[in-house]
Amino acid sequence: MPSKQVPIGSGNKATTTAEEAIGDADLRGKVAIVTGGYSGLGLETVRVLSNAGATLIVAGRDPDKARSRLAGLPRVEVRPLDLLDRASIDAFATDILGTFTRVHILVNNAGFMGAPLKRDARGYESHFSANHLGHFQLTARLWPALCRADGARVISVSSRGHRMAPVEFSDMQFEHREYDRLIAYAQSKTAQALFSVGLDARGEGLGIRAFSVHPGSIITDLSRHFSDEELRAYGISRNEPHRFPAGQSAGEGGDFKTVEQGAATQVWCATSDQLRGMGGVYCENGDIAEVTSPEDVFRGGVCPWAVDPELAERLWRISEELSGASLGS
Structure with missing residues (x-):
């Protein structure tokens, strides 16, 4: 079967902003959910x-902070959600299903990177639990509203960091191997990409399409677990313009992206008619990405281990077991 991972010549580029990506799309009457939508990429997406x-x-997790940051935006509501807490996810979904008949767009945007080893109440490693399992459970619980939308899209924010590690099925929770916070993050981002492959396979016949995205390299609150010294080791400062070394380009000309540019791909995936009839693909720079080898973590494209349908099915079965959630349950 030919790979779906083929650029379509969208006309977007690394410097395209979210406002440019959405164009003149009219979303009146549409309901969208954005996890973590009160800072960084999530706020711009909202x-x-x-x-x-x-x-x-x-x-x-912080409704008061969210309301403060979102003040003035029309038709925006805030609801509490802790992706590390199974009961919180169920409560959020029950609230949404009791309020809205349809959900047209779900952006699984929230997450964190590079945290010290921490486990949720079930003993699951926190990156995998929040970034992947929490969103898996959330999507499953919201499935009835997505089905009624007559054309919903589910966007999961992955990362170029997925290139550092596949899902280690033999020890996903770091119970037998030494914990590495960047590998833990990378595994969770591979999982988010595979989740989109599995979800799209299940949703296509119902008009629900799923996409994973690499937003680009951006300095946001996501870097809060890294000290200034650690960032400087990568040639990064929180307070100065950022550039990758030659040949390791994040955006055009080697620059890190702005938040406005970083949110473009998830907004494009959520709204663009260019993707009509498509899904189950990993996107970057406002287009479908090519499959590339994992040799250089800074290189663009998606690794085979993040879009493999067999690995997606394996992860799906495990995720159902670990989360206790399945579509429509």
Whole structure:
């Protein structure tokens, strides 16, 4: 079977902004949920979708902070959600299903990177639990509303960091191997990409399409677990313009992206007619990415281990078992 991972010549590029990516899309009457939608990429995604007419539900662990940051945006509601807490996810989904008949866009945006070893109440490693399992459970619980949307899209924010590690099925929870916070993050981002492959296979016949995205390299709150000294080791400063070394380009000309540019790909995947009839693909720079070898972590494209349908099915079965969630349950 030919690979779906073939660029379509969208016309977007690394410097395209979210506002440019959404174009003149009219989202009036549409309901969108964005996890972690009150900072960084999530906030910009909410702003652009709201300005296009959508009703937004922003889900996060700090509702008061969210309301403060989202003040002034029309049709934006805030609901509490802790992706490390199974009961919190169920409560959020029950609230949404009791309020909205349909959900047209779900952006699984929240997450964290490079945290010290921490486990949730079930003993699951926190990157894998929050970045992947939490969103898996959330999507499964919201499935009835997605099915009723007559054309929903589910966007999961992955990362170029997936190139550092596949899902280690023999020890996903770091119970038998030494913990490495970047490998833990990378595994969770591979899992998010595989989740989109598995979800799209199940949703296509119902009009639900799924995409994973690499937003680009951006300095946001995601870097909060790294000290200034650690960032400087990568040639990065929180307070100065950022560039990759020659040949390791994040955006055009080697620059790190702005938040406005970083949110473009997830907004494009959520709204663009160019993707009609497509799904189950990993996207970057506002286009479908090519499959490339994992030899250089800074290189663009997606590794085979993040879009393999057999690995996606294996992860799906395990995720159902670990989360206790299945579509429509």
